Amino acid sequence: MTIRVGIPRSLAYYSFYPQWKTYLEELGTEVVLSPPTTKDIVDQGIRDTVTDACIPIKVFHGHVAALIGQVDYILIPRLVSIDGEATLCPKFLGLSDMIKASVADIPPLLTPRLDIRDGRFAPLRAWLDVAKILGAGRRKGLLAYRRAIQVGQYYEALLANHMLPNEAMSVIEKWWASLQDKSSPSLADARSGIASAQASTEMLGDSSKQVRLGVVGYPYMLYDEFVNCSLLANLKRLGATVLTPEMVPAPSRKAQAKKQPKYLFWYYSNQVIRATYHFFQEKMIDGLIHVTAFGCGPDAMVDKLLELDCRKQNRLPYLSLCLDEHTGVAGVMTRLEAFIDMLVRRKGDS
Numbered sequence: 001m002t003i004r005v006g007i008p009r010s011l012a013y014y015s016f017y018p019q020w021k022t023y024l025e026e027l028g029t030e031v032v033l034s035p036p037t038t039k040d041i042v043d044q045g046i047r048d049t050v051t052d053a054c055i056p057i058k059v060f061h062g063h064v065a066a067l068i069g070q071v072d073y074i075l076i077p078r079l080v081s082i083d084g085e086a087t088l089c090p091k092f093l094g095l096s097d098m099i100k101a102s103v104a105d106i107p108p109l110l111t112p113r114l115d116i117r118d119g120r121f122a123p124l125r126a127w128l129d130v131a132k133i134l135g136a137g138r139r140k141g142l143l144a145y146r147r148a149i150q151v152g153q154y155y156e157a158l159l160a161n162h163m164l165p166n167e168a169m170s171v172i173e174k175w176w177a178s179l180q181d182k183s184s185p186s187l188a189d190a191r192s193g194i195a196s197a198q199a200s201t202e203m204l205g206d207s208s209k210q211v212r213l214g215v216v217g218y219p220y221m222l223y224d225e226f227v228n229c230s231l232l233a234n235l236k237r238l239g240a241t242v243l244t245p246e247m248v249p250a251p252s253r254k255a256q257a258k259k260q261p262k263y264l265f266w267y268y269s270n271q272v273i274r275a276t277y278h279f280f281q282e283k284m285i286d287g288l289i290h291v292t293a294f295g296c297g298p299d300a301m302v303d304k305l306l307e308l309d310c311r312k313q314n315r316l317p318y319l320s321l322c323l324d325e326h327t328g329v330a331g332v333m334t335r336l337e338a339f340i341d342m343l344v345r346r347k348g349d350s
């Protein structure tokens with residue numbers, strides 16, 4: 001019988017799902033994704049977590065609960081360091097322990113420890129351990145890893161071409177299904193799909209007339225439509241062009257690191273700051289919205305830094321949008337409409 005592995009549709013899902021799914025499927029397992037976030041999932045997460053957890057952690061608990069009874073394992077990698085210079089927030093580091101302690105009746109967890117500071121091959125070793133648990137040999141594990149890395153690179157390229165994660169994931173699904181020879185997918189194959197896929201995305205719009213907004217924050221805040229009250233779709237409906245950190249290619253984000261007086265301790269926080277600096281440098285935006293989670297420790301600092309940086313950019317308009325499980329659509333829309341009205345007037349005056 002095929003082993004079923006669950007992946008919660010939350011937190012690092014938005015950064016790594018295509019890669020993780022490819023790896024697990026290449027090992028011969030069936031991947032089961034939890035459904036999009038709903039009120040029931042959030043409510044279940046709130047019941048399972050400690051009270052002072054941030055909303056993304058509560059949502060993650062709800063997604064884990066949604067997979068119980070459907071899968072043989074749940075994948076919750078222990079993401080420690082992706083780039084070697086910063087770690088993930090402490091809640092990511094202890095995520096699998098939190099889940100084990102708080103959610104009842106969970107199936108066994110797969111928790112590869114991913115820390116690039118342990119050496120270039122440390123992530124590969126961790127994933128080969130997963131392959132062993134799932135009954136796959138080393139050779140199969142190595143091939144699966146290679147393909148997963150290629151798919152991950154393709155996913156990043158699609159995001160950098162201004163796609164949202166759900167659009168990029170569906171392009172990858174179609175591309176993967178269309179490949180005759182899955183044994184040697186190349187980035188060149190992948191790139192040929194980017195141009196046609198680009199045509200389907202309207203996020204960039206006519207930037208000369210539209211208000212151009214940088215909307216920054218952690219991927220699980222920006223792209224979970226239930227948590228953020230369909231923020232990006234609503235901004236688009238209000239006529240704004242939206243740019244998010246993932247739309248800035250990784251090398252361009254990295255190039256902004258030298259402008260940080262001091263690196264932050266947390267990976268995603270650095271990405272938010274660097275993408276914003278890229279928007280500033282290229283004069284890409286008329287205003288900045290920072291989407292932050294109530295109770296997020298790292299964001300207390302990121303929010304203040306962004307506010308001060310916007311002031312230095314000729315007082316670039318800045319809106320901090322703090323979300324939690326009590327946030328309502330009406331309140332968010334009122335603030336967005338007021339912000340965009342102000343930007344339209346400002347743009348007209350300039």
Ligand code: SF4
Nearest residue numbers: 054089091293296297
């Ligand atoms: S970075 Fe903030 S929002 Fe993200 S998991 Fe950590 S505390 Fe929560």
